[in-house]
Amino acid sequence: MNDDTIICRCEELTVGDIRRACRQGATTVDGVKRVTRAGKGLCQGRTCRALVEQIIVQETGRSLSDMDYPNTRPPVRPVKMSILKGGDE
Amino acid sequence: MIYNTQVAIIGAGPAGLSAAIEIAKDGGQVMVFDENDRPGGQLFKQIHKFFGSEHHGAGIRGFRFGEKMLEDCRNLGVDIRLNTVVYGMFPDNELGIVENGKSHTVKAERIIVATGATEKPLAFPGWDLPGVMGAGAAQTMMNINRVQPGNRIVMIGSGNVGLVVSYQLLQAGMDVVALVEGLPKVNGYDVHANKLKRQGVPFYMSHTIVEAKGNGKVEEVVIAEVGPRFAVKEGTEKVIKADTVCLAVGLMPSLELLRMSGAAFTHIPAMGGYVPMHSKNMQTTNSGIYVAGDVAGIEEASTAMEEGKLAGIAVCKELGILDEADALKREAEVNERISELRIGSHGEKRREAKDEIIRRYDSWKEK
Numbered sequence: 001m002n003d004d005t006i007i008c009r010c011e012e013l014t015v016g017d018i019r020r021a022c023r024q025g026a027t028t029v030d031g032v033k034r035v036t037r038a039g040k041g042l043c044q045g046r047t048c049r050a051l052v053e054q055i056i057v058q059e060t061g062r063s064l065s066d067m068d069y070p071n072t073r074p075p076v077r078p079v080k081m082s083i084l085k086g087g088d089e
Numbered sequence: 090m091i092y093n094t095q096v097a098i099i100g101a102g103p104a105g106l107s108a109a110i111e112i113a114k115d116g117g118q119v120m121v122f123d124e125n126d127r128p129g130g131q132l133f134k135q136i137h138k139f140f141g142s143e144h145h146g147a148g149i150r151g152f153r154f155g156e157k158m159l160e161d162c163r164n165l166g167v168d169i170r171l172n173t174v175v176y177g178m179f180p181d182n183e184l185g186i187v188e189n190g191k192s193h194t195v196k197a198e199r200i201i202v203a204t205g206a207t208e209k210p211l212a213f214p215g216w217d218l219p220g221v222m223g224a225g226a227a228q229t230m231m232n233i234n235r236v237q238p239g240n241r242i243v244m245i246g247s248g249n250v251g252l253v254v255s256y257q258l259l260q261a262g263m264d265v266v267a268l269v270e271g272l273p274k275v276n277g278y279d280v281h282a283n284k285l286k287r288q289g290v291p292f293y294m295s296h297t298i299v300e301a302k303g304n305g306k307v308e309e310v311v312i313a314e315v316g317p318r319f320a321v322k323e324g325t326e327k328v329i330k331a332d333t334v335c336l337a338v339g340l341m342p343s344l345e346l347l348r349m350s351g352a353a354f355t356h357i358p359a360m361g362g363y364v365p366m367h368s369k370n371m372q373t374t375n376s377g378i379y380v381a382g383d384v385a386g387i388e389e390a391s392t393a394m395e396e397g398k399l400a401g402i403a404v405c406k407e408l409g410i411l412d413e414a415d416a417l418k419r420e421a422e423v424n425e426r427i428s429e430l431r432i433g434s435h436g437e438k439r440r441e442a443k444d445e446i447i448r449r450y451d452s453w454k455e456k
Contacts, residue, residue, distance in 0.1 A: 006217045015212070050341060050362065051212050065356040069363045072348040074177025074185055077124065083192050 007055070008048040010041020018052055022059035029053060029070035042078055045070065090193050094120045094168075096404055097184055097197035099175050099346060102130020103390045104382025104397040105203035106158040111401025113165035117410045120195065121162075121169045122186060128162075128169055129155030130205055131225070132390060134232040151390060158394075178349040182377045199377055199404045202347045203397065206340035206361065206383035211245065214300045216334075220307030224254040224337035231261050239333030243267045243310045245298050251337030252281035258335075259288055267329050269293045269312050271319055278435075298334065299326060307332050342384045350375045355449050359442035360386030366450040370403035370420070371396055374453060379404060386446060388439055395427045 003016035013036050021035040029045070029052050032038050038052055039045025045052075053064060075084070096112050098105045101123035109119045127133060135151025162169060170188060177185040184195040208223035215221070220239060224246070227238040242263055244255045247270035255265045268285065273295050275282045286292065299311040299321060314325035341361040344354065352373035354363045364386045371379045379400040382393035402419050405411035411419075431440035 001212060002214055005212050005214050007212055009217050044345065046207060046343075046345065047210050051210055064358075064362070067356075069344060069348060069354045072345045074179075074349065075174075076345045077174045077176055079174065079176050079187055079192070083187055083190060086191070 001055070007051050008036075008038040008041065008045075010043050010048075011037045011039075013038050013048075015055060018055045019059055022056055027056065027060050027062060028067055029056065032056065033070065039070070044072065044076060092120060092193060092195045093197075094118055094195065095198050095408060095410075096120070096201065097122065097182075097195050097199075098201045098203060099184070100130065100203035100205055100382070100384075101125075101128035101169055101171070102203060102205050102382060102393065103132055103154065103158070104205075104384075104393040104400075105130070105201065106155075106162060107394040107397030108201050108203065108379075108381055108401040108404075109167045109169075109397075110158060110161045110165060111398045112405055112410070113162070113167045115405050115410045117405055117408065119167050120197075121167060122173045122175050122184070122195075123169070123171055124174045126172050128159060128171060132158075134228050135390070154390065154394070175346060178346050198408060199379065200350075201371075201379045201381060201397075201400050201404065202350075202365075202373075202384055203380070203382045203393075203400075204343040204346055204384045206387055207343045208336065209339040209341050209361075211298070211336050211338045213298050215302055215307070218301050218303055218307050219305070220303070220332055221301055221334045221336070224250050224335040225340075227333070227335045228254045228257065231257060237261060237263055238335070239307075239331075240264060241266045241331040242333045242335055243269060243298070243312070243329060243331045244335045244337060245269050246337035246339070247272075247275045247277055247282065247292070247294075248337060248339065249277035249281060250340070251335070252277045252285060254335065254337060255290060256281065256284050256288075259285070259290070263333075265290045266331050267291055267293055267310070267312065269296045269298060271295065271297050271315055293327075297321065301334050307334055310334055340383065340387045342386065344384065347373070347378070347380065347384065350378050352378055352380075353453065355446065357386065357442050357445055359438055360446065364446055366446060366453055368450050368454075369399075369424075369447050371400040372403060374450070386439075386443060388443075389430070392427060392430050392439075395423050395430065398423045399427075 001015045005015045021032045026032045095118040098121045132151045132155035173188040230236045230238045302309045310329045310331045314322045352375045381396040381400040406416040
């Protein structure tokens, strides 16, 4: 993969950005997310997660079965704060 | 407000609806949530006929299954909430939902997660141009929204999704100008591939997409031959005029919600990557939470419906709605049908992968 190719469309991060994060020591999707913001956008990583995993595997030699599926947090779909705030008794 | 229900099901696709029917017909109280404006999941865009034996509904078009299940749900009084987003799973079997612009809490004795699958991405220069989309997205545009995704289509991937969607694109009046597959042979069923070949669709085996080019949208697609380990062979590039690239490179379970429940996952490539470990009764490592359908490992609508039944039966048994003997009898019937669905060269691989998921669950349980 070419360094200029976009990986996380929401946060506009490239292959090069993810590779750099790995070279700085990130070894998991959550690690890459903390360094780069990959997966923190509107889609919450639904599109880029699997791509970030591939790059981590290439860069670190780790296997997917040794890695964990990254953490997820509510809301999994974009929800207005006013709705969450006003909702429940 | 707070909804209290015996069973909450996330996803009104084949697995979720089939689980709901199984529970409601024994008198269990069920709520089903789906973010879409119509239920049925992917069934309603499947205009092709199903394969298999008669009692699996061979020869019936996908959307007819959906209509039948909806009718059953209505007759049984299943509470289906559409346009309702489940935005989070919380401890003690609680869900956060947004319905009609308001957030509510759902408290359930048991939860069945039937959130289905997501299309796998493929990154290449230009994959973020308008005109590059999942094959499933193209299918939704055409069969649900009645919009042509483009005119000249390059399909990446020759699995059944790639083949079936290509044929439907042709039927809807578009040109499939290339079908590109990294492997040396077609990945899906020959029946589907042969229909395309008879229509003159060019198949490029051992090829991959190198780049999508264009000014603000896809105008040209570069493909090339691949050698060992899918490395591009220099000098084999071909440029194809096209306005749409459909990616059909596989599906992966949609696990975002389930991850919040703490259910443990494991990695099984043949099932789409990360999958929740589950028992033969579809129970996850979080004992109140069950899974069914593609979220439990990528298969087909027919197996999803059977897994929905398994989850439904197991939940009914646990809630005391169904007695042990009846449950065992019904489980055996479902399992027999499932094993008939997991035969042949494609089915065999899925059966082995499913057995592996259950083995890993069992060894987790022993610890």
